Amino acid sequence: MDVPVIDLSPYLSAVSSGADQLCPELTALCGELSRSLRETGALLVKDPRCSVEDNDRFIDMMENYFSSPHDFKLLHERPHLHYQVGVTPEKVEVPRSLIDEQMQEKLKTMPEEYRPHPPVGPDLKWRYFWRIGPRPSNTRFQELNAEPVVPDGFPKWKETMDSWGYKMISAIEVVAEMAAIGFGLPKDAFTSVMKLGPHLLAPTGSDLKKYGQEGTILAGYHYDLNFLTIHGRSRFPGLNIWLKNGQKAEVKVPVGCLLIQTGKQIEWLTGGDCIAGMHEVVVTNRTIDAIRQAEEQKRSLWRVSSTLFAHIASDAVLKPLGHFAEAPLASNYPPICAGEYVEQELAVINLKGKQ
Numbered sequence: 001m002d003v004p005v006i007d008l009s010p011y012l013s014a015v016s017s018g019a020d021q022l023c024p025e026l027t028a029l030c031g032e033l034s035r036s037l038r039e040t041g042a043l044l045v046k047d048p049r050c051s052v053e054d055n056d057r058f059i060d061m062m063e064n065y066f067s068s069p070h071d072f073k074l075l076h077e078r079p080h081l082h083y084q085v086g087v088t089p090e091k092v093e094v095p096r097s098l099i100d101e102q103m104q105e106k107l108k109t110m111p112e113e114y115r116p117h118p119p120v121g122p123d124l125k126w127r128y129f130w131r132i133g134p135r136p137s138n139t140r141f142q143e144l145n146a147e148p149v150v151p152d153g154f155p156k157w158k159e160t161m162d163s164w165g166y167k168m169i170s171a172i173e174v175v176a177e178m179a180a181i182g183f184g185l186p187k188d189a190f191t192s193v194m195k196l197g198p199h200l201l202a203p204t205g206s207d208l209k210k211y212g213q214e215g216t217i218l219a220g221y222h223y224d225l226n227f228l229t230i231h232g233r234s235r236f237p238g239l240n241i242w243l244k245n246g247q248k249a250e251v252k253v254p255v256g257c258l259l260i261q262t263g264k265q266i267e268w269l270t271g272g273d274c275i276a277g278m279h280e281v282v283v284t285n286r287t288i289d290a291i292r293q294a295e296e297q298k299r300s301l302w303r304v305s306s307t308l309f310a311h312i313a314s315d316a317v318l319k320p321l322g323h324f325a326e327a328p329l330a331s332n333y334p335p336i337c338a339g340e341y342v343e344q345e346l347a348v349i350n351l352k353g354k355q
């Protein structure tokens with residue numbers, strides 16, 4: 001399946017020129033963007049501010065970090081803060097499909113060729129959470145807005161994390177504006193409730209030397225609990241997504257592109273019109289080919305995803321916006337504080353309440 005590629009340059013140029021109204025071509029582009037989010041739960045974008053070199057620099061550093069000794073990485077673990085800063089070790093985060101009975105029943109009705117790989121335990125990936133952007137000085141959800149953790153021995157850690165993270169959140173903000181226009185909402189409908197959100201740069205690390213057998217599940221079938229998720233291109237394929245119609249598709253991210261995926265918070269804000277995209281990461285035959293190539297070139301066998309989770313502000317209220325309040329499924333999305341919703345989700349997937 002080909003996910004549409006949207007070049008953000010024309011919109012960025014129009015905004016920088018101070019245009020009050022978009023030309024018909026840009027309005028149509030916003031419509032195409034929102035349609036892709038609605039129908040596929042995914043989108044590929046080109047942002048001239050996010051270069052391949054930026055992504056490579058970030059992945060290089062994270063490969064070095066994830067290949068560090070196990071006990072060194074555990075120094076950066078903060079379970080009492082729901083793992084919302086620092087490192088989350090492998091075999092901690094539980095995929096939603098492993099414990100959600102309603103989801104399991106739904107999977108049984110799916111055609112066999114579209115079913116995900118059934119998870120048998122917690123995810124095999126490591127993750128590192130690094131906050132991006134300012135946090136509120138006064139919030140009910142301090143643990144979701146905690147201070148970052150900086151590992152020793154990485155002198156350019158903060159600079160590299162912040163540089164890539166801010167560029168990706170800037171891309172998300174443009175996509176959020178264009179999506180709002182495409183959905184027939186005010187341009188700032190989404191970005192206004194994103195301000196001071198607990199945005200997290202959240203690279204994952206999967207050890208393909210240890211878990212490089214075809215069919216191995218690195219991240220089990222799940223949705224993201226945040227607003228929108230953005231990824232730079234990984235050096236190892238393996239991401240499968242599910243379209244709104246239930247079809248399964250392997251995502252191939254072209255060089256120079258960023259992948260956007262819908263999370264649960266945008267589902268809430270659109271009253272179920274735009275649903276959270278389901279996805280998994282599995283070692284495929286294409287992953288095996290990339291492993292062999294990396295071995296020949298003596299490169300790292302850690303699969304790093306340069307992922308960022310963009311969130312709605314913790315103290316903002318999640319509810320269907322504008323005309324989405326009249327959507328057929330709007331009653332399924334009653335008002336709830338975003339931070340409260342996040343805490344409920346973290347409890348389910350084993351990232352809350354551990355001391």
